[in-house]
């Protein structure tokens with residue numbers, strides 16, 4: 001049986017013993033911690049939907065490695081159809097959770113490490129691909145969640161890893177022996193890290209030939225000794241510590257980002273997938289980034305669907321849903337959201353087979369997709385805030401609404417349309433706050449900006465991949481600057 005139930009998944013995570021810090025304290029049982037639990041629930045949804053017949057086609061696939069049915073989050077894409085289904089799966093999850101559900105980064109890392117290790121071995125005669133296939137079979141058969149771990153602390157951004165004042169600014173190999181390597185450094189912003197069974201580390205950027213120690217990729221279980229985890233704060237996060245279910249905005253789900261400090265961590269050789277091949281660092285980073293830039297054409301769209309729904313609901317609750325400018329703003333939100341989805345689908349259908357056999361998205365279109373993702377969710381959020389009205393930033397707390405004396409008064413003045421309860425309005429306003437400036441905005445907005453690379457990273461790729469000479473040629477033929485040999489009739 002390769003599919004875990006959500007309960008089996010949560011039981012796995014609950015058993016983990018890791019070195020975790022949060023608000024200055026060590027935390028033992030993080031699964032049941034109210035700050036963390038919504039993110040566990042979001043990850044658990046990736047397990048639940050895979051068990052449902054209705055979603056089987058999108059949520060599961062047949063493994064090319066074992067022939068068994070696996071969760072699509074652990075699958076190697078075997079066709080452009082697989083790439084499209086991936087985007088559809090991410091949209092579905094975004095709709096169901098209204099937040100980052102955290103399992104995509106690992107899936108994107110599997111596909112990039114799989115095809116890059118194949119090409120490293122072909123050139124260098126190494127055996128990384130076999131090792132990685134063994135690891136991935138274990139992941140698929142045990143239905144594991146894996147953190148895709150790329151972003152280093154990075155010190156001075158103008159300097160490459162080998163030129164940093166502190167060499168630990170990027171994860172690197174500090175020692176090696178017959179059993180494996182020892183690594184040191186820190187990976188930042190790790191989405192869903194505590195909700196993962198394993199960590200799959202990749203280099204952060206292109207490397208120079210003399211930067212071999214930084215050209216390292218490996219996988220380790222979360223419970224590996226000498227890794228220290230520090231939980232990241234999110235805007236409005238302590239609302240999760242309050243009693244009640246309204247002010248938190250999203251009652252069940254949330255995201256998670258964690259810092260992982262590798263304090264001389266031992267990695268056995270069979271878990272090392274790159275060791276010094278600086279000539280392949282660019283390929284691994286670009287391929288991972290492209291898969292991940294495609295991902296955002298699904299997951300952010302699903303969250304966008306939830307925000308559009310909340311905006312439509314607020315327009316109705318406030319009695320303005322028939323106003324022409326409100327209708328037009330909601331149409332614009334849909335237009336922007338579906339444009340992102342179109343980009344996700346386009347880079348999938350234009351994908352191609354790699355030498356290893358799995359499929360890679362069209363890199364140019366994946367970068368276009370992500371470039372739009374750095375902008376459109378902000379505009380969608382702006383329009384949601386416009387239509388919702390200002391109460392989502394001035395509304396009293398849930399406790400005031402429940403107070404015996406002041407509560408009835410607040411409710412009276414929080415009624416919009418007379419047939420809608422004050423509580424429905426209150427809940428929807430908090431969801432809009434959550435998505436546009438609260439905990440979920442971390443995933444919906446800032447992650448849209450910086451996740452899978454800041455906007456400039458895509459612009460560099462676009463300028464590298466776009467063929468301007470070809471376009472200039474087209475124009476010169478049309479303008480008659482060049483002879484147009486296509487017009488060969490009398």
Ligand SMILES: Cc1cc2nc3c(=O)[nH]c(=O)nc-3n(C[C@H](O)[C@H](O)[C@H](O)COP(=O)(O)OP(=O)(O)OC[C@H]3O[C@@H](n4cnc5c(N)ncnc54)[C@H](O)[C@@H]3O)c2cc1C
Nearest residue numbers: 105149150151157158189190191447450451452453454456
């Ligand atoms: C919510 C969230 C979730 C994330 N999840 C993950 C995850 O799961 N796994 C993972 O590995 N990473 C993850 N990331 C990290 C993400 O990939 C990085 O945030 C991104 O690459 C930008 O890096 P940075 O935050 O260090 O910003 P910086 O690199 O410091 O960028 C800030 C600005 O400086 C510019 N800049 C940077 N370097 C240069 C330079 N050399 N020259 C000129 N300009 C420069 C950038 O273009 C940008 O405008 C996540 C990030 C966020 C916000």
